[in-house]
Amino acid sequence: MWARSRPPRRGARGNQLGNPAKAAEAILKVIESDKPPVHLVLGSDALRLVAAGRAAVETDLREWEELSRSTDFPDGHQIASS
Secondary structure (H helix, E strand, O other), X not given: OHHHHXXXXXXXXXXXXXXHHHHHHHHHHHHHOOOOOOOOOOOHHHHHXXXXXXXXXXXXXXXXXXXHHOXXXXXXXXXXXX
């Protein structure tokens, strides 16, 4: 799959929204931070894609919540870990 996605990326080279120098500055800020983020998304294009993906997951979670919960043991019974 990766090999198929590379040609379009090569064609976008030099036309991307993200500025590598600004990304490096952002990473240095994170490194120096007392509370760095667990997840860091750099660039408005990446932010848009990640936000859309998260929204899709949230929609699926809400839509299928009842089915997801229905797979639990009755009365909260759990198998003891070994």
